[in-house]
Amino acid sequence: MFNGHFERIFSTMFLIISSLFVHIAFLVSVVDIYFKSPIVHNIKPQSSPLEAPARRLVLMVADGLRADSFLGADDLFKTNASHLRHVIEEREAWGVSHTRVPTESRPGYVTLIAGLYEDPSAIAKGWKDNPVEFDSVFNESRYTWSWGSPDILPMFAKGASGNHVYIDMYGSEVEDFSGRRSTTRLDTWVFRKVEEFLNHAKTDAVLNEKLHQDKIVFFLHLLGLDTAGHTHKPHSVEYKENIRVVDAGIKRIEEMIEEFYQHDKKTAYVFTSDHGMTDWGSHGAGDKSETETPLVAWGAGVRGPRPSTSAEPSSPASWRLGHLSRSDVSQADVAPLMASLIGIPVPVNSVGTLPRDYLEVTEHHLSELMFSNARQMVAQYNKKRELTEAGSLSWIYKEFSVLNRSKETKLTDQIRSHIRAKRYTESVSTFLSFLCV
Known part of the structure; x- marks a missing residue:
């Protein structure tokens, strides 16, 4: 009798220990497979041997701007974003940049600028710091100057080799989500700082010399729309007013840059967003409103507008852009696009594919760019x-x-x-x- 009792106890304990072992093994395997950094080092950068179509790039990212809020052509949009609407109609290539989850700021910027989808282990640091250093368009550039939020800019300066990525940030206390202050002041701060920077360069010979070299990047991080979306929601008057401020600021910055470089037609411009936002002012998941962001590119090396074809994605009637060719991309494709425009290597860990439909270069040049990719x-x-x-x-x-x-x-x-x-x-x-x- 006692032997049978001990056998049952032993059998039960064996099943419990075996089950525990299996669960631990499964848990470890999940962590090992899905929480392993995609970043590897000691990769030789690759670049095209031909002269780049642009000498400089201006990257402007409106944080939290969803595609339909920007591209939807209702009467209010026509009033609030007249400059970028004109750019779409007359001068540039455009489309939707499709993001991946998590639709948070840090993963979005890493994808845009480094071409890789975020290191999962970054969640342990709240998406705020680099668990593993990575290559980026900024790192491959000769010089990068950036303005904006302390939540985003430091990670790209920290991950850059040498001292060629410069950052200018406002204090974290300026980021007010209470709704009591206007969110547009975050963006007007950036535009004002860029204007002061260009004016200062006119009298600073050393800075002026740097600015007239090739392979340089200007990065404008515009956080106002994300703050407006969280506090007032994307369909609010405040959110749409922020679009107007961003539109006017971009027009002013473009005018100043063109004047500074004496209209040499060697500047490329890219305007996009890191992620969208739901109607109730949140983001992080995979809803269409969170994963579809606008992409607008114009200037040196970028094709102009052309008629749409039946093979392209159809656009909602409210956008009133069905007559223009639309070129959608994966968000990681923006990094090789920017790198190709200014003739620097694509970031070494990038998984993006050069979106050739955005370029206006010779067949030879396109072949070399795609070969380097x-x-x-x-x-x-x-x-x-x-x-x-x-x-x-x-x-x-x-x-x-x-x-x-x-x-x-x-x-x-x-x-x-x-x-x-x-x-x-x-x-x-x-x-x-x-x-x-």
Whole structure:
């Protein structure tokens, strides 16, 4: 009798311990798979050998601006964003930039500027700091000057090698979510600081010399709309008034930059957002209002407007833009676009693909840009393959057969051969087939 009792106890304990072990194993595997940094180091940057279409880039990010709030062409929009509406109609390429969850500010900016989707371990730091340093468009630039919030700017200066990323921030106490103060003052602060900076450069010979070099970036972080959305909601008068202020500020900054550089037609402009916002003023999840943001590009190297085709995404009637070609992108594609415009390497850990539909360059130039994008992806892939192989038992490790070393070499050699033979269409087609692997 006692033996049977002890057997039951032993059997029960064994089941409990086995179940606990299995649950721990599953938990560890989930953390190991999904909370591993996508960032790897010691990758050689790749760049195009040809002269860049632009010498400088102006990146303007309206934090928390959803696509339909910006692109919707009701009467109020026409009044509040007349400049950017004119740019869309007359001078630029536009579309929707599709973000990923979590639709928070830090992941959005990392994707836009570094081309990679956020390191999951950053959640442990509240999306505020870099758990692992990463490459970015700012890091690859010759110089970057940025203005805006202390929540965003420091992470790109911290992750940059050398001292060539400059930041100018207001204090955290200025970010008021109580609704008692106008949210537009966050954006007017940025516009005022940029204006003061350009005026100062006219009398500062050292700064003026830096500003007249190539491969430079100006970054304007505009937080007012995000604050307005949280405190007043995206359909409020305050939110739409903030759009008007941003629109007017962008027009003024563009005029000043063009005047400073004597209208040399070597400046590229990119306007977008890090994430959208729900009707009730929140973000973080995957609702369409949170994941669809506007993308507007114009200036040097960017194509002008052209008629839409049936193959392109259809736009809501309220946007009144159905007659214009719309070019949608994944948010990570913005980084290789910006890098290609000013002739710097695509950030080494970028997963973005150059959105060629935004560019106005020769077929040769486009082929070289896409080839450098392909080499950057191959270099990243090879480094991750090396790390995986080094961390695996030799008798367990199996190479990914769809893109093994021989196939990878064959594809890159084909692209290079097509470019040398001036078969540019074929080189682009081979690059696209490489992406489908």
